[in-house]
Amino acid sequence: MVDREGARTIVGIIGNVISFGLFLSPIPTFIKIWKQKAVEEFKPDPYLATVLNCMMWTFYGMPFVQPDSILVITINSIGLAMEVIYVSIFFSYSPWQKRRKIMLALVVELIFMAIVVFITIYFFHTTKRRAMIVGILCIVFNVIMYTSPLTVASRVIKTKSVKYMPFSLSLANFCNGICWAIYALLKFDPYVLIPNGLGTLSGLAQLILYACYYKSTNWDEDEEEGKSEVQMTKN
Numbered sequence: 001m002v003d004r005e006g007a008r009t010i011v012g013i014i015g016n017v018i019s020f021g022l023f024l025s026p027i028p029t030f031i032k033i034w035k036q037k038a039v040e041e042f043k044p045d046p047y048l049a050t051v052l053n054c055m056m057w058t059f060y061g062m063p064f065v066q067p068d069s070i071l072v073i074t075i076n077s078i079g080l081a082m083e084v085i086y087v088s089i090f091f092s093y094s095p096w097q098k099r100r101k102i103m104l105a106l107v108v109e110l111i112f113m114a115i116v117v118f119i120t121i122y123f124f125h126t127t128k129r130r131a132m133i134v135g136i137l138c139i140v141f142n143v144i145m146y147t148s149p150l151t152v153a154s155r156v157i158k159t160k161s162v163k164y165m166p167f168s169l170s171l172a173n174f175c176n177g178i179c180w181a182i183y184a185l186l187k188f189d190p191y192v193l194i195p196n197g198l199g200t201l202s203g204l205a206q207l208i209l210y211a212c213y214y215k216s217t218n219w220d221e222d223e224e225e226g227k228s229e230v231q232m233t234k235n
Contacts, residue, residue: 135191
């Protein structure tokens with residue numbers, strides 16, 4: 001019989017695997033950028049946002065903030081490394097104007113993160129209070145990221161087509177949200193539960209849209225593909 005802590009570890013490992021798959025999802029985009037030696041109309045915003053999100057969750061999982069959260073640290077530190085690579089590739093093939101915006105965004109994120117770390121460590125002296133302040137910030141950033149698929153959802157409804165809303169990504173987002181929500185429930189952690197509960201609902205909404213508009217989708221339609229990127233967070 002697996003005890004609660006053992007079950008939590010198993011679910012967390014499954015969540016790590018699914019989240020890692022989500023972190024790998026932009027690779028085709030960057031292969032295209034590398035081959036064309038240009039970013040064209042692709043935007044760095046999702047990757048820059050995920051860099052900050054991963055930094056926040058890695059800090060949240062530290063023992064002096066939220067004890068017993070090693071699986072939160074592992075996946076988000078891996079995700080952070082991967083997102084830095086994505087941003088570096090994007091930076092390499094961007095014109096100077098976009099490079100300047102990327103550099104500015106990264107500087108702002110690092111300054112913001114440094115301020116959060118300083119305030120958390122020097123003004124909050126218990127793990128409960130530290131977890132609260134950092135957890136609230138993590139929730140805010142995750143909610144913002146989970147609303148990003150709404151632009152694609154609105155397009156699906158308008159065009160009655162799911163051509164540009166990949167089923168595999170929607171399913172992975174749904175499973176990812178469920179895994180981390182269960183992980184949070186097994187040892188109650190509201191700061192992990194709330195954003196991933198919302199992520200589960202977001203993924204479910206995408207799957208429902210897929211079911212509703214799959215039959216009306218013209219898969220052979222020669223339509224210019226939008227360059228918007230949908231990327232969840234993973235944690």
